[in-house]
Each structure stands twice: as C-alpha cells, then as structure tokens.
Amino acid sequence: AQSVAQPEDQVNVAEGNPLTVKCTYSVSGNPYLFWYVQYPNRGLQFLLKYITGDNLVKGSYGFEAEFNKSQTSFHLKKPSALVSDSALYFCAVRDRRGKLIFGQGTELSVKP
C-alpha cells in the first residue's frame, strides 16, 4: 500500500529564515508526489509536484521540494519564510489509478 508520512505536526520558524516541512513516502513503483497548502477554512491549493526528472522541483510562491530516492523523502523548502506562509501543508502521493493519499498535515507558523 502506498502512503506518506509527515513526522512533524507543527513547524515554527522566524520570518526571513529558511523553512523545511518534511515528508517521507512508501510506494511500489515510481512515486508521483505532491505538496498542497491549506489556509483556514479553505480548500487545498496545489504548490508543486514530482513526476520524474530533476530532484529539485520548483513550485508556486517561492516553494521548492527536494526528491530523495535513497531516503524516500520529498521535503518542502523555502529559502526565506514569510508570515503569510503560515498555513497547513499536506504531502500526498498519487496511486496508479489517480487517487491521492495524503499525510496528516504539518502546521507551519511563521512569526515576525
């Protein structure tokens, strides 16, 4: 069975500092990995995805993610955090038939 895990319920960073939100995956075959962000009382917004190719994926709002096959990880990163980045972040893997399987989410808090 395919799954993703987000080991941190909450991540706290200061504005201007780099941020990392962690995700590890377990899949059979090629992994199709996604990051979404959810603001309070809102739906999910797509940030980026890894399908194949370069291990460093660039996405929306200055976010990027690094795919690491040997560590089965797909961590979300941003060089300089903004207060407006505070939200709930979800990592997901897509199975071969199109279903997304989500992690439990990581709440990111960026303080001024």
Added chain:
Amino acid sequence: DAGVTQSPTHLIKTRGQQVTLRCSPKSGHDTVSWYQQALGQGPQFIFQYYEEEERQRGNFPDRFSGHQFPNYSSELNVNALLLGDSALYLCASSYPTSGVSETQYFGPGTRLLVL
C-alpha cells in the same frame, strides 16, 4: 478561467437526514474526485468519476454515492447521516489524459455539520 466551484459552502443537517453536495470542475477538466477531511486530519478519498462512471472508490460505506453529469459537474450524496459525517467535503478536478502529469485542483469545500 473559473476554478473548481462547490455549493453550498456550509450546511447543517440532523442525524438520519440526507444531503447533496455539488461541484463544478475547472474549465477543460473531465474528472472529478471527492474527499472527506475530518477536523485535524488529511483528506480521505471517497470516489472518482470519469465519463459519468465511478472509476475508483475509497473505503467509504454505500451511504456515500455520487453522480457525474454530461457537463462533467458532479454531486455527492450522503444518506442516513451520522454525527461522524461532519467534515469538510472537498471536490477536485483533473484531466487524466495528461497521463502521469495529472494534477488535481481543489475547490473551497463544503463544511457539513451533522447535529
């Protein structure tokens, strides 16, 4: 370009009642997936519709049913509501013939409260 839209935004029902939620996909998308997000949890896949057929189903009881119309819009129906059905229901649309690059785009959700 309109994104995914859902209606209503909020809904309050009582146990035993039935509810219908609606979703219009993003322009150009022909596949609709539904997810349930309980408070403090990640979204859980309910089912997916393509060409008016249920293509894949998650681990949800038969009380959850759906439909897709020729214009690709979709409905989620839940019968005999339970308190545990209280959640944010998310609709996502995609264009699966894009192959492995398929990306699901989500609507704002419908918040259902069952009393």
